[in-house]
Amino acid sequence: xxxxxxxxxxxxxxxxxxxxxxxxxxxxxxxxxxxxxxxxxxxxxxxxxxxxxxxxxxxxxxxxxxxxxxxxxxxxxxxxxxxxxxxxxxxxxxxxxxxxxxxxxxxxxxxxxxxxxxxxxxxxxxxxxxxxxxxxxxxxxxxxxxxxxxxxxxxxxxxxxxxxxxxxxxxxxxxxxxxxxxxxxxxxxxxxxxxxxxxxxxxxxxxxxxxxxxxxxxxxxxxxxxxxxxxxxxxxxxxxxxxxxxxxxxxxxxxxxxxxxxxxxxxxxxxxxxxxxxxxxxxxxxxxxxxxxxxxxxxxxxxxxxxxxxxxxxxxxxxxxxxxxxxxxxxxx
Amino acid sequence: xxxxxxxxxxxxxxxxxxxxxxxxxxxxxxxxxxxxxxxxxxxxxxxxxxxxxxxxxxxxxxxxxxxxxxxxxxxxxxxxxxxxxxxxxxxxxxxxxxxxxxxxxxxxxxxxxxxxxxxxxxxxxxxxxxxxxxxxxxxxxxxxxxxxxxxxxxxxxxxxxxxxxxxxxxxxxxxxxxxxxxxxxxxxxxxxxxxxxxxxxxxxxxxxxxxxxxxxxxxxxxxxxxxxxxxxxxxxxxxxxxxxxxxxxxxxxxxxxxxxxxxxxxxxxxxxxxxxxxxxxxxxxxxxxxxxxxxxxxxxxxxxxxxxxxxxxxxxxxxxxxxxxxxxxxxxx
Numbered sequence: 001x002x003x004x005x006x007x008x009x010x011x012x013x014x015x016x017x018x019x020x021x022x023x024x025x026x027x028x029x030x031x032x033x034x035x036x037x038x039x040x041x042x043x044x045x046x047x048x049x050x051x052x053x054x055x056x057x058x059x060x061x062x063x064x065x066x067x068x069x070x071x072x073x074x075x076x077x078x079x080x081x082x083x084x085x086x087x088x089x090x091x092x093x094x095x096x097x098x099x100x101x102x103x104x105x106x107x108x109x110x111x112x113x114x115x116x117x118x119x120x121x122x123x124x125x126x127x128x129x130x131x132x133x134x135x136x137x138x139x140x141x142x143x144x145x146x147x148x149x150x151x152x153x154x155x156x157x158x159x160x161x162x163x164x165x166x167x168x169x170x171x172x173x174x175x176x177x178x179x180x181x182x183x184x185x186x187x188x189x190x191x192x193x194x195x196x197x198x199x200x201x202x203x204x205x206x207x208x209x210x211x212x213x214x215x216x217x218x219x220x221x222x223x224x225x226x227x228x229x230x231x232x233x234x235x236x237x238x239x240x241x242x243x244x245x246x247x248x249x250x251x252x253x254x255x256x257x258x259x260x261x262x263x264x265x266x267x268x269x270x271x272x273x274x275x276x277x278x279x280x281x282x283x284x285x286x287x288x289x290x291x292x293x294x295x296x297x298x299x300x301x302x303x304x305x306x307x308x309x310x311x312x313x314x315x316x317x318x319x320x321x322x323x324x325x326x327x328x329x330x331x332x333x
Numbered sequence: 334x335x336x337x338x339x340x341x342x343x344x345x346x347x348x349x350x351x352x353x354x355x356x357x358x359x360x361x362x363x364x365x366x367x368x369x370x371x372x373x374x375x376x377x378x379x380x381x382x383x384x385x386x387x388x389x390x391x392x393x394x395x396x397x398x399x400x401x402x403x404x405x406x407x408x409x410x411x412x413x414x415x416x417x418x419x420x421x422x423x424x425x426x427x428x429x430x431x432x433x434x435x436x437x438x439x440x441x442x443x444x445x446x447x448x449x450x451x452x453x454x455x456x457x458x459x460x461x462x463x464x465x466x467x468x469x470x471x472x473x474x475x476x477x478x479x480x481x482x483x484x485x486x487x488x489x490x491x492x493x494x495x496x497x498x499x500x501x502x503x504x505x506x507x508x509x510x511x512x513x514x515x516x517x518x519x520x521x522x523x524x525x526x527x528x529x530x531x532x533x534x535x536x537x538x539x540x541x542x543x544x545x546x547x548x549x550x551x552x553x554x555x556x557x558x559x560x561x562x563x564x565x566x567x568x569x570x571x572x573x574x575x576x577x578x579x580x581x582x583x584x585x586x587x588x589x590x591x592x593x594x595x596x597x598x599x600x601x602x603x604x605x606x607x608x609x610x611x612x613x614x615x616x617x618x619x620x621x622x623x624x625x626x627x628x629x630x631x632x633x634x635x636x637x638x639x640x641x642x643x644x645x646x647x648x649x650x651x652x653x654x655x656x657x658x659x660x661x662x663x664x665x666x
Contacts, residue, residue, distance in 0.1 A: 279649030
């Protein structure tokens with residue numbers, strides 16, 4: 001594949017080239033992976049940078065409506081907005097957040113917007129790596145904002161937080177009950193908590209929920225990457241399109257503060273380093289498990305460890321021995 | 334080394350053998366690592382199981398006083414209590430939580446208690462692995478409770494949570510202000526939050542703090558491994574030795590519930606599997622970086638990734654090429 005030509009079309013803002021490139025990075029075929037790596041390497045130097053905005057919200061909080069209203073407001077301001085999804089469940093029918101673009105009809109038609117359905121992969125690690133690469137492609141294509149959303153299946157919020165400059169948690173009023181409760185680890189990752197549906201009969205409940213979360217956030221230690229008054233909890237209404245400009249103002253203010261104080265670049269560098277080391281570790285493990293016999297033996301060792309019949313350290317030593325260029329049987333020691 | 338003899342003395346309850354074995358697992362010398370792996374493997378089959386209780390609390394919350402009072406109460410009930418510390422900072426003078434046993438004089442002298450200062454290692458991964466192995470040794474030695482404490486430097490709380498059956502967070506009254514605020518990720522890991530110093534003039538403040546955290550915990554989604562009313566926040570006073578029996582009752586009730594519902598074994602199996610895979614990945618990476626030239630090249634690649642001059646995927650591909658039995662220069666492609 002002529003990755004140079006494709007890179008040129010992407011940087012020129014060609015949507016179809018971008019879509020094709022994302023399909024490329026989502027592919028697991030070895031030759032596709034090689035092309036993807038070459039393409040990403042070529043695009044790494046563009047220096048284009050978008051605000052990577054992570055957004056998590058459980059089904060029912062009005063995420064699609066929010067993204068559409070929020071995205072429309074931004075595109076109407078002349079900003080170019082890309083929307084990607086991290087959803088390990090999307091291979092299951094109905095699981096996909098964005099598979100049905102008709103849920104965001106207006107935004108899908110907006111000239112400044114690009115909506116990409118979630119890749120239908122179940123392996124979260126794969127989804128994470130591919131999404132990170134799709135984000136890089138969107139940045140090279142010149143988008144101002146890359147919104148990465150997740151429905152929060154499994155560890156997907158953690159992945160999205162790892163991909164974002166700013167992480168937003170969208171909640172519905174009544175977040176205190178178990179059904180709406182925040183999954184552990186998410187409140188810790190949130191930079192901004194938005195209580196949606198703060199309209200009509202729900203307004204009061206939304207304001208109570210907001211103050212509940214504001215109180216909980218005050219119990220958390222201030223992070224170095226936050227100005228004094230962050231994380232924040234705000235009320236919004238996607239339906240009434242109220243609170244959206246305020247939310248955007250807070251998000252950009254936080255992003256600006258982090259830029260000025262060096263946290264932005266530090267975070268991006270740490271994230272890139274993290275993904276690099278992750279990829280190396282996974283690659284080494286994939287090599288270890290390429291051979292079916294080795295894989296089977298490794299699985300046996302893992303099972304022994306789980307059952308408490310072998311210590312992790314001893315089992316790991318044996319697993320590593322499987323890789324050694326040692327005489328046959330050496331790994332059985 | 335005769336690991337079989339050492340294993341025998343440990344299972345017989347020989348303290349000096351246990352101390353020596355812990356020193357062995359803390360050593361980084363390759364031959365010591367091999368002996369440690371053999372010893373742990375030998376002891377993996379004893380089937381002895383202690384309650385692994387993780388305890389985190391920042392300096393100033395009265396952790397040592399609490400552990401002493403709590404440990405004395407338990408040893409007076411005939412329980413055998415081992416106390417281990419995870420403190421990556423302990424190599425720095427004064428950083429050690431337990432380096433000075435005089436801070437727990439009574440407990441250190443109690444016949445049923447075993448106190449082990451934190452290993453003076455700065456590499457947290459190493460500390461985690463060694464601590465996990467020390468816990469296994471204490472279990473094989475027949476302790477009923479292994480209390481793993483941390484001052485919460487870096488990611489040490491996460492490590493301790495990964496090592497524990499039940500994780501307790503110790504706080505001082507007034508947890509709302511920044512100095513006392515809970516580090517992110519800890520509230521989510523906590524099974525029981527204890528507000529210490531609920532005595533004298535602080536009693537009122539402790540009760541307010543308790544209800545603040547109880548409120549915050551209600552905002553978190555119920556975890557499968559929790560009965561309805563957990564996580565809990567309670568008041569205790571190590572100084573007045575009040576609330577300790579109640580805290581112990583809650584901890585054992587939770588542990589019992591998890592045993593009955595299969596979460597206990599599932600968590601231990603997952604933890605063991607996690608450490609096994611972690612050890613394999615680290616071992617592979619260590620092998621990759623054993624050669625100084627390779628290490629230098631890998632470092633260069635990592636720096637390029639951090640600087641955004643190379644994509645993580647492409648850099649990882651090059652890093653993996655360094656391991657290939659390929660013609661010289663192949664990895665420069």
